[in-house]
Amino acid sequence: MSYPPKLSEIISLFESLPDPEKRDTLIVFAGNAGNQVPRSGERFDLEDVRKDEECTDTVGIFLRVNPDNSSHFRVSLGPQVQTLTKAMTSILCKGLEGVSPQELLDVPADFVPKIVGADLVRQRSQTVYYILTRMKSAARVWLNRQRAINAAASV
């Protein structure tokens, strides 16, 4: 299956880089993770803030689904979150911007090694997939809610 266009661009960028530059680029993305936090006045359809065992600090996932079914994510990260998690946050917020919740659920996770490299996946298997899993979880909850609303409306 193909990836959303913005994510494809990021994957292509990383695939073109040798390992040292791949790490440098991850660090650049990590530096932008602070820009993904919810802004003052923003409204969301779903907010899921929690501390899981899979991550070293609290992570908040904020999802808004627009009338055209496009989704918009914001993510808040606790101070102890690792650099790789920060990088994946930034990459996923950018790469998945505008996809529908169902499209997000359909995105295969096999792009992650293409971005971070097989070594980092092996060493940090939980970390590299964690944010994607949380975003998918939020999309799944939103879809289930919508189905319930639609079912109630059709009765």
Add this chain to the structure above:
Amino acid sequence: MIDPNYAHPEALVTTEWVATHLNEPNSRLVESNEDILLYGTGHIPGAVHIDWRADLQDQTMRDYISPEAFAELCSRNGITKNTTVVFYGDKSNWWSCYALWAFCLFGHENVKIMDGGRDKWIAENRPLTREVPNYPRTEYPVPAKRLDDEIRAFFEQALKQSQEKKPLIDVRSPGEFKGEVTHMPEYPQEGVLRGGHIPGAKSFPWKRAANDDATFRSAEQLKAIYEREAGLDPNGETVVYCRIGERSSHTWFVLTYLLGHKKVRNYDGSWTEWGNRVRAPIEKG
């Protein structure tokens, strides 16, 4: 200030000392972290990066690098046999203690820890840089051997220590010791099939040796914990362990350098070996 009552106060340096000795020609600052990418986000000026996985461990077998690989690691980082290597890192210096212990495995004697580690340096608003230093290559002599027999314990030795009821110190969290979880809080429960501890081991979590700012507790406080409460004999044989050997490196450093215990060995196979080993005896609770 470093407590002068430590057995080897020279093995610890303050952030202030590091700040004023950044350009010492015969010393090398080494950052070792759990966070794989952290060094690249900024580090103390002049510090080189030594990664516990990529640089210190054999990439095929679960073991440390060979003496030849260690000599190459030091040579490419501009370290000579006489260089004073000052380690610091994240996570209350777990990984810097681990790297220090690994250097000791190869007989490198001039080693120090920056008390408080990376977090203290940053909390004091001291400078960081992303510039990676490039030191002239040295020719570090290949160590004659790895000191596995002196400061490292293997499964059989940890088992013997247990059977002979000699001191075994489990430095993991209380939940891991009791067998309620197989990894420290906030980390994934992965990689170990059984929970609990080595029979006879005493629970002394590594954190007891550290203050809230990641600096080490005073000599008197450490003696109270490890000698009076745990009953460790400075001249006796002690084995410390955790999950993969990093937290126990922290305690190994405390016992060996701060309290001057003579025969402390780090069981680096630790719980990921013991808890997976068929028929290894386990105590719970």
